[in-house]
Amino acid sequence: MAITMTKGQAGLTGNSAIAYAMKQINPDVCPAYPITPSTAVIEEFASYVADGAVTTELITVESEHSAMSACIGAAAAGARVMTATSSQGLALMWEMLYIASGMRLPIILTDVNRALSAPINIHCDHSDSMGARDSGWIQLYSETVQEAYDKLIQAVRIAEDETVQLPVMVCLDGFITSHAIENITLLSDEEVQGFVGEYNAKTTLLDIDHPVTMGAMSLPENYIDFKFQQSQAMARSKDAVLKVAGDFEKRFGRKYGLFEGYRLEDAEIAIVILNSAAGTTKVAVDELRKKGLKAGVLRPRLFRPFPVKELAEALKDKKAVAVLDRADSMNGFGGPVFNELRSALYDVPKRPKVVSRIYGLGGRDYKVKDAIAVFEELRTIADTGMVDTLQKYITI
C-alpha cells in the first residue's frame, strides 16, 4: 500500500502505521491469522510482501495457535519474527505465549485490543491483553497511532536486548486507534533499519555444527531456576525499555518513558488510565483546571514489567486516585491495573485513597463527562478523606 507523505507526515490508521513499521523493520518471518480489528495489519503487510517491498516470509497459518507456534519455531531458528492479533486470537495463543517467553524468544506481537467473548463483541477493551498479563511478555500500551508506530520500532530492540531476550506485546485500542486516521510523523526506512539493526540470534536450531536441544523436559530440580532467571530478565527489562526510549529520543526527538503524566505534578486528584481513553481524560482535566480543580492523568506506557517504584513516586502526594480499567479481573475487587497500582502505593508514607472504576467494556463510549464525574467523586474523597464506593462500573 502506497503511503503519501508530506514532509515526513502521513495520515494513517493505527493498523496502517503498524503495517508500515513492520515493512520498515522487514522481519524475516511473519506468521499470521486474520481477526478483527487487527486484520488490516496483516492485509497491508501482505501487500508489501506481494509488491516486493519486504523480503519477509509471510505465512498465513490455519489458527492463531499455529501462528504463535510458528513464531516460536522461526524465532528458535534465529529469525526476527513479528505477528499481530486481537481478542480470541490472543486467547487461542495463550498456551504458546508462555512457551515463547519461557524459551526466551524475542518475538514481537501487536495486539489490537478487543473484548473477549461471551457475548461476542468486536470492539475495544483490554480483557485480551490483560488476560495475558502473567504470560511473561513485556507489555507496552499506546494512546495514539504515533505512539503505537514508535513503540513497535522500539519493541524490536527491547526484545532482542542481551539482558532481556523476552517477547514484547505492543497494545493499541481496537477501532479507536486501529481504525482512526491520525496525522503522524514517519521515520525513513534507513532510520528504522539503523535503529533496529541486524538481528543475530546467539542460539539457533539451524546451526547444524552446534546442535542444541530446546524445550527440554524440566523436573522440580531445575524448573524454578529457569523461572527465576526469566523473572529477573523481566525485572531488568524496565531498564532496557528506558535505554531504548532514550536512544529513540536522541535520534528522533520523541520522548517515551515508563508512563505519561498529564498535569500530574501539582495535581491533588488523578485518574490512572491506559491507552486511548487517556486522551478523553486529558480534555476533562483541562476543563476542570479552568475551574481551579487540581486534576491530572497518569497513563502507564509499560504495564509488564509493572513500574512499581516510579508509579508510586508519581502518585505519592495525591489525595485521591481513581484507576480506570477497561477490563475486569472478575475477582470482586476491581480491575487489574487498580489492584497492582493500589498495591504499589501500600508503602507510600501518606497513601492516597485509591478507587477502582471499570469503564468502556466492549467498546462502550467513555466520554469527557464520564471522566469529569470520576474527578468530581475524587474531589469529594479528597475533601472528606472518606471512600464511599471502592469499586464500581461506570459508563453503564
Next chain:
Amino acid sequence: MATLKELSKQNELLTGGHRLCSGCGIPPIVRLVLRAAGGPVVATTATGCLEVGTTIYPYTAWRIPWIHSAFENAAATLSRIETAYRALTQKGKLPGGDKDIKFIAFGGDGGTYDIGLQALSGALERGHNFLYLCYDNGAYMNTGIQRSSATPFFSNTTTSPAGEVIPGKQEWRKDLTRIVAAHNIPYAAQASPHNWADLSRKAEKALRIQGPTFMNVMSPCPLGWYTKPEDSIKWAKLSVDTCYWPLYEIEDGILKITYKPKEKKPLEEWLKPQGRFKHLLKPENRNLLDKFQARVDLEWQRLLDLDGKRI
C-alpha cells in the same frame, strides 16, 4: 539405499541412555529415519513419550538440533523453522554457510490424529518442505494409555475400558494416512519398524521429495499393549501380516502396496498376545472378533482394489 551394514556404521543421531521403555517401537523408528536423511537434520517433537523420554533436563539424547514447544503444534512449529531456513538462506545468514537441511516432525497418534490434526493439515496445505512422521502406538501412552482416535477397535484402554457392558473402544480407528493423502501431498506412506528396509526406503524417498511428506509408522508399546518388551518387533510384523497395518505408499497420487503377505494371517493371531484385547478372546465375544476381522478384510480389499491406481 544403504545396506544394513552401512547403516550400522553410521553415528547414532539419537543416542542410547534415553528413558523410553524397553521394547518401545519409537527409538528404532527414529534412528532408521534419521539415518535415512543422510545429512543435516533439524527435528521437532510433539509432547509425548519421545519428547519426555529423550530430553529430561539437563540431558538430551539428540545429537541434532531439536525443539519441543507443545502438544498440538509440531507441524506448525516445524513449518516455520523451515520457513526461517528459507528466509535466512536467502539473506545469506545461515550459520556456517548454506546447507541442505532436512526437517522432520515426530508426533505420536494422540499428537497427530487428534490434537495436532489441524496444525498438520495447515502445514500440509501450505506445502512446506518437511517430513511429518507419526509413530502410532494406538493410544495416549505417555499419560497412561488413554484412548485416541487411532486406538484399534475394541481395545481396552484406561478411558475405553473393557467393562461388564461395554467391551472396550466402540469405534473404528481414524484412517489418518488417507486423510493426509487427501491433501494431495507428493508422498504419504505407512511403514513398520520390523521391515527396516521398507521403512528406510520410504524415509529416504520422503526426505528426498520436495514438499510435504508423511509417514505413519506402527509403533509397538509393551506398556499399553500388555506385551513382552522382547516381542515388540514380532507383533509389529504380525500387525502387517494380518493386514491390520498394511504397508503402502501414495506417490504423486498413485497408491502402491509395498508388501503383500504371502499368507494373510488371521487377525486373532495378532490380538491374542496383547493384553489390551484379552476380553475379545472370551467365547461370548466371538461375534466382536468376527466383526473386527470382517472390517480388517474390508479395508484390505479396498486397498487391493486401489493398488497401482491413481486415488
